[in-house]
Amino acid sequence: GAGVSQSPSNKVTEKGKDVELRCDPISGHTALYWYRQSLGQGLEFLIYFQGNSAPDKSGLPSDRFSAERTGGSVSTLTIQRTQQEDSAVYLCASSRTSGSSGELFFGEGSRLTVL
Amino acid sequence: AQSVTQLGSHVSVSEGALVLLRCNYSSSVPPYLFWYVQYPNQGLQLLLKYTTGATLVKGINGFEAEFKKSETSFHLTKPSAHMSDAAEYFCAVSAATGGFKTIFGAGTRLFVKA
Numbered sequence: 001g002a003g004v005s006q007s008p009s010n011k012v013t014e015k016g017k018d019v020e021l022r023c024d025p026i027s028g029h030t031a032l033y034w035y036r037q038s039l040g041q042g043l044e045f046l047i048y049f050q051g052n053s054a055p056d057k058s059g060l061p062s063d064r065f066s067a068e069r070t071g072g073s074v075s076t077l078t079i080q081r082t083q084q085e086d087s088a089v090y091l092c093a094s095s096r097t098s099g100s101s102g103e104l105f106f107g108e109g110s111r112l113t114v115l
Numbered sequence: 116a117q118s119v120t121q122l123g124s125h126v127s128v129s130e131g132a133l134v135l136l137r138c139n140y141s142s143s144v145p146p147y148l149f150w151y152v153q154y155p156n157q158g159l160q161l162l163l164k165y166t167t168g169a170t171l172v173k174g175i176n177g178f179e180a181e182f183k184k185s186e187t188s189f190h191l192t193k194p195s196a197h198m199s200d201a202a203e204y205f206c207a208v209s210a211a212t213g214g215f216k217t218i219f220g221a222g223t224r225l226f227v228k229a
Contacts, residue, residue: 033217042121042221043159043205048214056216091159095217104151104217106159 002026004107006092012113013082021077021110025094033095033104034067034077038088046090049075082114117142117208119220127226134178134193136223138206141187148189149207149217150180159205165189176200201227 005024013019025032034046045059049069060066064082069075079086089109095102122137140146150162163174170182176199180191189206203224209217 031215035219043219045216045218048216050214053214056214093159093217102215103149103161103164104159108158 004092004094004105006090006107006110008110009108010111010113012115014115015084016081018078018080019082019112021079021090021092021112023075023077023092023094023107025073025075025092026096026105027073029094029096029105030072031095031097031102032069032075033093034075035091035093036088037091037109041088043091046077079112082112084114087112087114117146117210117212117216117218119206119208119218121206121220121223123223124221125224125226127228128196129228130198131195134191134196134200134225136191136204136206136225138180138189138191138220139187140189140206140208142208142210142212144210144212146208146210147215148180148182149209150174150178150189150191151205151207151219153203153205153222155202162191162204196225196227198227198229201225 007022030051032049035043047067048056064080067077091109093104093106118141120139148165151159152162153159165182173179178193205222206220209215
């Protein structure tokens with residue numbers, strides 16, 4: 001497809017389990033973001049990949065969260081030892097260029113529920 | 116670092132009334148400013164953006180926003196609300212000092228009454 005693709009769309013897991021969320025950005029987009037959207041909390045920045053530069057991880061809430069981007073394309077967000085407060089919608093976005101006023105294109109999100 | 120403050124988590128207007136959603140930003144260098152909209156059960160999409168040049172920016176669906184440097188504001192307006200405008204609206208900022216990382220505000224949910 002032409003848009004940003006995220007999987008799974010819904011994930012229910014038990015507290016303490018690890019989860020992986022995948023993002024397939026628009027082809028050719030060099031910038032990729034992960035945000036977390038919780039009820040009433042807006043979009044919380046998590047991590048930002050820009051081209052071949054080291055990612056900006058300043059938004060990751062704890063060391064249980066990590067992300068990688070392989071080959072400058074697909075990205076995986078991993079949450080280890082999930083907690084109930086991790087329940088949220090995780091949004092991925094990509095942008096054509098990394099150093100400009102580029103529009104972000106968002107995926108539909110992965111809704112994570114931790115029981 | 117850049118930041119965004121949206122005043123009012125919820126705004127309610129009557130159909131046909133003026134829509135005004137407030138956004139103030141903080142940036143030590145010239146910012147790029149955005150408004151995104153999220154309709155119910157849909158993803159976020161760009162409504163409009165300010166980069167350089169004209170400070171009054173027009174977007175989709177009759178919305179516009181004005182960049183006011185002296186007030187560090189980028190408020191979103193629409194002269195006449197329509198029921199279909201009911202959605203959540205997010206203001207965002209990016210700038211060179213942050214590596215053009217885009218930071219979002221907490222969002223404002225717009226309700227439109229018949």
